[in-house]
Amino acid sequence: MEKPDRGLHHLLGIDSLTDRDIESLIERTLELSNGAPASSASVTTANLFFEPSTRTRVSFELAALRLGMRVINIELEKSSATKGESLEDTVATLAAMGVGCLVIRHPQTGRLQQLAENLHAPIRLLNAGDGQGEHPSQALLDAATLAADGLDWSQATIAIVGDIRHSRVAGSNLKLFDRLGAGRLRIAGPEEMLPDPPGIERVEVCHSIEAAVRDADVIMMLRVQRERMDRAGWPDPDQYHRRWGLNPAHLELARPGCRVMHPGPINRGMEIDGAVADSDQSLILDQVRMSVFARMAIFEWLH
Amino acid sequence: MEKPDRGLHHLLGIDSLTDRDIESLIERTLELSNGAPASSASVTTANLFFEPSTRTRVSFELAALRLGMRVINIELEKSSATKGESLEDTVATLAAMGVGCLVIRHPQTGRLQQLAENLHAPIRLLNAGDGQGEHPSQALLDAATLAADGLDWSQATIAIVGDIRHSRVAGSNLKLFDRLGAGRLRIAGPEEMLPDPPGIERVEVCHSIEAAVRDADVIMMLRVQRERMDRAGWPDPDQYHRRWGLNPAHLELARPGCRVMHPGPINRGMEIDGAVADSDQSLILDQVRMSVFARMAIFEWLH
Amino acid sequence: MEKPDRGLHHLLGIDSLTDRDIESLIERTLELSNGAPASSASVTTANLFFEPSTRTRVSFELAALRLGMRVINIELEKSSATKGESLEDTVATLAAMGVGCLVIRHPQTGRLQQLAENLHAPIRLLNAGDGQGEHPSQALLDAATLAADGLDWSQATIAIVGDIRHSRVAGSNLKLFDRLGAGRLRIAGPEEMLPDPPGIERVEVCHSIEAAVRDADVIMMLRVQRERMDRAGWPDPDQYHRRWGLNPAHLELARPGCRVMHPGPINRGMEIDGAVADSDQSLILDQVRMSVFARMAIFEWLH
Structure with missing residues (x-):
C-alpha cells in the first residue's frame, strides 16, 4: 500500500x-x-x-x-x-x-x-x-463488509436503529457512510435516544422502525445498553423490543435482499430477533x- | 501422525x-x-x-x-x-x-x-x-504418564480415592483406564462422595482407603474441594485427613513400587501427606x- | 557474553x-x-x-x-x-x-x-x-541509564530522597551504587522514613532535601506510597510536597547538569514537580x- x-x-x-x-x-x-x-x-x-x-x-x-x-x-x-x-x-x-x-x-x-x-x-x-x-475501526470494518457484499453506495438506503445519541458506532458509521456517498441515511429510535441535532445534516430522522426500514438496503441495529434501561423515562426491555426490535415482518418492508448488521454482542429478543440475526440476510458474522x-x-x- | x-x-x-x-x-x-x-x-x-x-x-x-x-x-x-x-x-x-x-x-x-x-x-x-x-486431556496425560513409567495395564490394579462422585478427573480416568484394559479398577471415598451407581460396571467400590490401596500398582488421590467441606454432613479437614488422606503407612499395603498420582494442585496434609507427594513413588510432577x-x-x- | x-x-x-x-x-x-x-x-x-x-x-x-x-x-x-x-x-x-x-x-x-x-x-x-x-533489575537499569549518560562514578554525588526505609528501589540502588564506587551517597527523607541504621555504612543521612541535593550530580526521587500517607504520624501530601518534593529551585542548589531520576510511576506535585519531571535534566523516560x-x-x- x-x-x-x-x-x-x-x-x-x-x-x-x-x-x-x-x-x-x-x-x-x-x-x-x-x-x-x-x-x-x-x-x-x-x-x-x-x-x-x-x-x-x-x-x-x-x-x-x-x-x-x-x-x-x-x-x-x-x-x-x-x-x-x-x-x-x-x-x-x-x-x-x-x-x-x-x-x-x-x-x-x-x-x-x-x-x-x-x-x-x-x-x-x-x-x-x-x-x-x-x-472508527468499527465503521471501517462495516463499510468493508458492505463493499465485499457488493453494495452500490450511491443507490443505497441505510437505516441505523437504536440509541443513536449515545452510540459511537452510529457516530462513526454515519460519518463514514456519508463520506462514501451513501444514497440515503436514516436514523430511528426512541425520542430520548435521538441526537439533537443529528451530526450529519442530510440524515433523515424516522420516528418508527417501520419508517426507517421501508425500502432500506441496509439495516444496522444498535446494541441496547441494558444498564441504561433502568433510568427514568427509558423504555423497559419488553416495550423496547415491541417498538424498536427488528423482527422478520420488518424485513418485508425493506428492499428484497436487504442486509442486516449489528456491531455485537447482540441481545437476542431485545433489539433483534434471533431468527433475523441468524437469517441469510444477516451480515453479523461477516462483520466479525x-x-x-x-x-x-x-x-x-x-x- | x-x-x-x-x-x-x-x-x-x-x-x-x-x-x-x-x-x-x-x-x-x-x-x-x-x-x-x-x-x-x-x-x-x-x-x-x-x-x-x-x-x-x-x-x-x-x-x-x-x-x-x-x-x-x-x-x-x-x-x-x-x-x-x-x-x-x-x-x-x-x-x-x-x-x-x-x-x-x-x-x-x-x-x-x-x-x-x-x-x-x-x-x-x-x-x-x-x-x-x-x-479428557487430564485422563490422557495421566495414561501417558503411566505408559512412560512402563505400567503393564492388564496386570495393574489402579485405585482412585476421594470425592469420586463430583470429580470429572475420576470420571474421565475411569473410562480411559477401562478402555486401556486396566486389570482392576477401584474407587474409594466417604459414602456421600461415591457415585451411585459407578459409571463403569466392573469398578470395585472400597469403603476404606486401606482396602483400596492394598496391592495397588497405582494410587490416584483426588483434590479435596475445600469449598465443599462446609456443607452439612461432610467431614471436616482433620477428620478427612485421618480417614482418607494418603500417608506413608498406606504405601506399605500397596505393591512395592506402587505409583502415587494427583491431578494437583495438592492440599498437603489434607488428601495427601507432603512426604508422600514428594517421595520417589510420586508421579505428580511427571504428570505436570x-x-x-x-x-x-x-x-x-x-x- | x-x-x-x-x-x-x-x-x-x-x-x-x-x-x-x-x-x-x-x-x-x-x-x-x-x-x-x-x-x-x-x-x-x-x-x-x-x-x-x-x-x-x-x-x-x-x-x-x-x-x-x-x-x-x-x-x-x-x-x-x-x-x-x-x-x-x-x-x-x-x-x-x-x-x-x-x-x-x-x-x-x-x-x-x-x-x-x-x-x-x-x-x-x-x-x-x-x-x-x-x-535488583531496577538498580541495574538505573546504573545503565547513568552509564549511558556518561556519569563518572568516582566523582559523583548521588542523593536518594523519600521513603528510604520502606523502599526496595533505594535498597538495591544504594548497594549497587556503592559497588560501582560512587563518590558520595546521600539519603534524605522524613525521620520515620529513614532506615536505622542505613544498610551502607558510608551513606550520609541528610535531614532536608536542600542538604541532600546540594552539589549533587544525581537526584533520585522515590515514589510516595499514597496508602502509607494515612498512617498516624505521617505527613499529609501537601506537607510532604512542601518539605520533600523536588522543585526547580532545588536544581539550582545541585551541580549544573544534575540528573533527576525516579523509578515511576510519578506522583506529579507530590514527590516531584511536573516541570522537573519533564525538564531536560530528567532521565525518567531514559530509565523506562x-x-x-x-x-x-x-x-x-x-x-
Missing part, C-alpha cells in the same frame, strides 16, 4: 481521514480478506481498555498477531491508573519501552483526541471507542470476520 | 474416542516428550475458562506456544458473557474471527456436549473440564511435565 | 552479584540499547506478580518477547494461590511444565531468597521486588527506555 507522507499519525475518528485514506483502508481490508500477504512488522502494540470489551480486544489482538506484531494486554484494574498516574504519563512510558501502537478504549468522549494533542512520543494511537464519540482484516489494514496503514 | 478422515472434530470426553485415537494420542504424547519435532501450525487457540485454573490454562497455553500456535486468553469477568451474550454466540464470534480451537472449562456438566451439538462453525472444542462431567506434551498431541490430533 | 560456570542461578539481589556480573550486565545493557543483536532463546518465562505493577510486568514482557522468549502471565487472583497451593509447589509445577524463568514480585521481604533456598527445579528466579527488600534493555541483558545472563 502506498503511503504518502502525512501529518496524521493516529486513527482517532473518521473526520481526520482523507478520501484516499478511506479508499485505501477498505481496499486493503478486502485484499487481506482474500488472502493477500500481510506485512509482518516487528512493531509492538498494546491494548489499553478502560472499558471491558472482549470482542474488540480479541479482534485487535488477532489482527496484530497475524501481522507478526507483538501484543501486550494491559489490565487496568492492576495498572498504574490505579496508582494515580495520568494517562499521558502511561502513554509516554509505553512509548519509551518501545511500544509502537496503542489501542485505547476510554469512557470519556474526546479523551483520545486530547491525548493525541499533547503527545510527544512516536507512538500511534488507535481509537477503539471513546465514550459517545467515535469507534471482516473485523480482523480491517484492523490488520489499519495497523499496516498506521506504520 | 496419520489422521484418517473422521466425523469427530472435538475432544469432549473419552467415549467419543476410538481405540485408535487413544492409542495414537498416547503414542504421540510419548514421542513429543522424547523430543520428536512438533508440527508448527498457524492455528489460533483461545482459552475460555469459566472456572479459574492457572495450572490447566498455563499447560494448554505452553502446549500451543510450543506448536507455534497463537494463543488468546479470554478473561471472563470482562467478556461478553457479562454482557448477556450466549456462549453459542461467543463461540460463533470467535470462529468468525479465525480462532481455530477453543479450550473451554465450564461449571455445567454436559455444557460442552450441548455446545458441540449446535455448532455450525469450523472450530474445534477441547473440553478442559465440564462440571462433574469429563476432563507430561501435561504439556499430551496437550500438544491433542492439538495436533484436532487439526 | 562470556559466562563462567557459577553456582548462582537466580537474580535475587545485588549482594549475590560478582563485580564481573555487574560489569557484564551493564555493558550488555548498553550494547543492546545500541542495537546489538539479541540472542533469541526458546526459553519460556512466566510473570508471577503478587503485587500489581503494570510498568514492571510490561517491561519484563517486552524484554522477553524481543529475545524471542515465550511469555506467560499468571493472574494471581485466579491462580492456584487461591486454592491453597504453596508458592513452592506452584514454582515446582511451572518448572515441570518447562517454564525456564520466573519473574516474581512478592509483598514479603526475603520471600524470593527463601524460595531459592528450597528450590530443586532447574528454573531461574528473577526478583522483581520483594517487600522492602530488593529490586533502558528498563527493557537491562531486562534483556538479565534474561541472557540467567540462561
Whole structure:
C-alpha cells in the first residue's frame, strides 16, 4: 500500500481521514480478506481498555498477531491508573519501552483526541471507542463488509436503529457512510435516544422502525445498553423490543435482499430477533470476520 | 501422525474416542516428550475458562506456544458473557474471527456436549473440564504418564480415592483406564462422595482407603474441594485427613513400587501427606511435565 | 557474553552479584540499547506478580518477547494461590511444565531468597521486588541509564530522597551504587522514613532535601506510597510536597547538569514537580527506555 507522507499519525475518528485514506483502508481490508500477504512488522502494540470489551480486544489482538506484531494486554484494574498516574504519563512510558501502537478504549468522549494533542512520543494511537464519540475501526470494518457484499453506495438506503445519541458506532458509521456517498441515511429510535441535532445534516430522522426500514438496503441495529434501561423515562426491555426490535415482518418492508448488521454482542429478543440475526440476510458474522482484516489494514496503514 | 478422515472434530470426553485415537494420542504424547519435532501450525487457540485454573490454562497455553500456535486468553469477568451474550454466540464470534480451537472449562456438566451439538462453525472444542462431567486431556496425560513409567495395564490394579462422585478427573480416568484394559479398577471415598451407581460396571467400590490401596500398582488421590467441606454432613479437614488422606503407612499395603498420582494442585496434609507427594513413588510432577506434551498431541490430533 | 560456570542461578539481589556480573550486565545493557543483536532463546518465562505493577510486568514482557522468549502471565487472583497451593509447589509445577524463568514480585521481604533456598527445579528466579527488600533489575537499569549518560562514578554525588526505609528501589540502588564506587551517597527523607541504621555504612543521612541535593550530580526521587500517607504520624501530601518534593529551585542548589531520576510511576506535585519531571535534566523516560534493555541483558545472563 502506498503511503504518502502525512501529518496524521493516529486513527482517532473518521473526520481526520482523507478520501484516499478511506479508499485505501477498505481496499486493503478486502485484499487481506482474500488472502493477500500481510506485512509482518516487528512493531509492538498494546491494548489499553478502560472499558471491558472482549470482542474488540480479541479482534485487535488477532489482527496484530497475524501481522507478526507483538501484543501486550494491559489490565487496568492492576495498572498504574490505579496508582494515580495520568494517562499521558502511561502513554509516554509505553512509548519509551518501545511500544509502537496503542489501542485505547476510554469512557470519556474526546479523551483520545486530547491525548493525541499533547503527545510527544512516536507512538500511534488507535481509537477503539471513546465514550459517545467515535469507534472508527468499527465503521471501517462495516463499510468493508458492505463493499465485499457488493453494495452500490450511491443507490443505497441505510437505516441505523437504536440509541443513536449515545452510540459511537452510529457516530462513526454515519460519518463514514456519508463520506462514501451513501444514497440515503436514516436514523430511528426512541425520542430520548435521538441526537439533537443529528451530526450529519442530510440524515433523515424516522420516528418508527417501520419508517426507517421501508425500502432500506441496509439495516444496522444498535446494541441496547441494558444498564441504561433502568433510568427514568427509558423504555423497559419488553416495550423496547415491541417498538424498536427488528423482527422478520420488518424485513418485508425493506428492499428484497436487504442486509442486516449489528456491531455485537447482540441481545437476542431485545433489539433483534434471533431468527433475523441468524437469517441469510444477516451480515453479523461477516462483520466479525471482516473485523480482523480491517484492523490488520489499519495497523499496516498506521506504520 | 496419520489422521484418517473422521466425523469427530472435538475432544469432549473419552467415549467419543476410538481405540485408535487413544492409542495414537498416547503414542504421540510419548514421542513429543522424547523430543520428536512438533508440527508448527498457524492455528489460533483461545482459552475460555469459566472456572479459574492457572495450572490447566498455563499447560494448554505452553502446549500451543510450543506448536507455534497463537494463543488468546479470554478473561471472563470482562467478556461478553457479562454482557448477556450466549456462549453459542461467543463461540460463533470467535470462529468468525479465525480462532481455530477453543479450550473451554465450564461449571455445567454436559455444557460442552450441548455446545458441540449446535455448532455450525469450523472450530474445534477441547473440553478442559465440564462440571462433574469429563476432563479428557487430564485422563490422557495421566495414561501417558503411566505408559512412560512402563505400567503393564492388564496386570495393574489402579485405585482412585476421594470425592469420586463430583470429580470429572475420576470420571474421565475411569473410562480411559477401562478402555486401556486396566486389570482392576477401584474407587474409594466417604459414602456421600461415591457415585451411585459407578459409571463403569466392573469398578470395585472400597469403603476404606486401606482396602483400596492394598496391592495397588497405582494410587490416584483426588483434590479435596475445600469449598465443599462446609456443607452439612461432610467431614471436616482433620477428620478427612485421618480417614482418607494418603500417608506413608498406606504405601506399605500397596505393591512395592506402587505409583502415587494427583491431578494437583495438592492440599498437603489434607488428601495427601507432603512426604508422600514428594517421595520417589510420586508421579505428580511427571504428570505436570507430561501435561504439556499430551496437550500438544491433542492439538495436533484436532487439526 | 562470556559466562563462567557459577553456582548462582537466580537474580535475587545485588549482594549475590560478582563485580564481573555487574560489569557484564551493564555493558550488555548498553550494547543492546545500541542495537546489538539479541540472542533469541526458546526459553519460556512466566510473570508471577503478587503485587500489581503494570510498568514492571510490561517491561519484563517486552524484554522477553524481543529475545524471542515465550511469555506467560499468571493472574494471581485466579491462580492456584487461591486454592491453597504453596508458592513452592506452584514454582515446582511451572518448572515441570518447562517454564525456564520466573519473574516474581512478592509483598514479603526475603520471600524470593527463601524460595531459592528450597528450590530443586532447574528454573531461574528473577526478583522483581520483594517487600522492602530488593529490586535488583531496577538498580541495574538505573546504573545503565547513568552509564549511558556518561556519569563518572568516582566523582559523583548521588542523593536518594523519600521513603528510604520502606523502599526496595533505594535498597538495591544504594548497594549497587556503592559497588560501582560512587563518590558520595546521600539519603534524605522524613525521620520515620529513614532506615536505622542505613544498610551502607558510608551513606550520609541528610535531614532536608536542600542538604541532600546540594552539589549533587544525581537526584533520585522515590515514589510516595499514597496508602502509607494515612498512617498516624505521617505527613499529609501537601506537607510532604512542601518539605520533600523536588522543585526547580532545588536544581539550582545541585551541580549544573544534575540528573533527576525516579523509578515511576510519578506522583506529579507530590514527590516531584511536573516541570522537573519533564525538564531536560530528567532521565525518567531514559530509565523506562533502558528498563527493557537491562531486562534483556538479565534474561541472557540467567540462561
